[in-house]
Amino acid sequence: MNRKEFLFSLSASVLAAICPGLLLKPEEKSLIIRPPGAIEETLFSQFCVRCGQCLKVCSANCLKPVKIIKSIRNWATPEIIPRQSGCIRCQSCSKVCPTGAIREVKNEEIKIGTAQINTQQCLVWTHQKECLVCLEFCPVQAVHKDQQDRPVVKPEMCVGCGLCEQNCPVTTQEAAIRVSVSGEKRYHIKENRYY
Numbered sequence: 001m002n003r004k005e006f007l008f009s010l011s012a013s014v015l016a017a018i019c020p021g022l023l024l025k026p027e028e029k030s031l032i033i034r035p036p037g038a039i040e041e042t043l044f045s046q047f048c049v050r051c052g053q054c055l056k057v058c059s060a061n062c063l064k065p066v067k068i069i070k071s072i073r074n075w076a077t078p079e080i081i082p083r084q085s086g087c088i089r090c091q092s093c094s095k096v097c098p099t100g101a102i103r104e105v106k107n108e109e110i111k112i113g114t115a116q117i118n119t120q121q122c123l124v125w126t127h128q129k130e131c132l133v134c135l136e137f138c139p140v141q142a143v144h145k146d147q148q149d150r151p152v153v154k155p156e157m158c159v160g161c162g163l164c165e166q167n168c169p170v171t172t173q174e175a176a177i178r179v180s181v182s183g184e185k186r187y188h189i190k191e192n193r194y195y
Helices: 003-018 041-047 053-057 092-096 123-127 133-137 163-167
Strands: 063-065 078-080 114-117 143-145 151-153 177-180
Touching: 053 063, 053 092, 114 151, 133 143, 133 163, 163 177
Parallel strands: none
Antiparallel strands: 063 078, 114 177, 143 151
């Protein structure tokens, strides 16, 4: 933790002591991409004890702690940043999670997020260049070619692992294909199932 993060953390702690309800307000929509088997977002930060075991065992090194600047409520919980490293779906994180915030699931039930192609940035869509890296790196064949040989994502097949985003050759900070989590399935504890 650097000095800036420490001071921010200290300020947040003081603020939380003065206004305890501040941290308990549910976030409207979380943009945090969680590992496979993560429970529903509204409970995740309560179950996760921020022990860091999932971060240590991640063989793809794709799990990173959420920075306090991004979210006080979710600070130090695990997130996937696909542009840095995609998930290989090994589920090592679920095997070491002591609280059940991350649970082991069947491979066919894994749904981390859904990739979408930004046609304004994609080399094939905008420059008619030959590039199908996203298709090559997709482990579930969710990316295919349309009639004009342009990449297209089948959302129902995409698991949101982020390997396409990680390997996208577009040189800007944002890839031409990105994973998002809006409307994704999460494990609901009361129902004991995914939906």
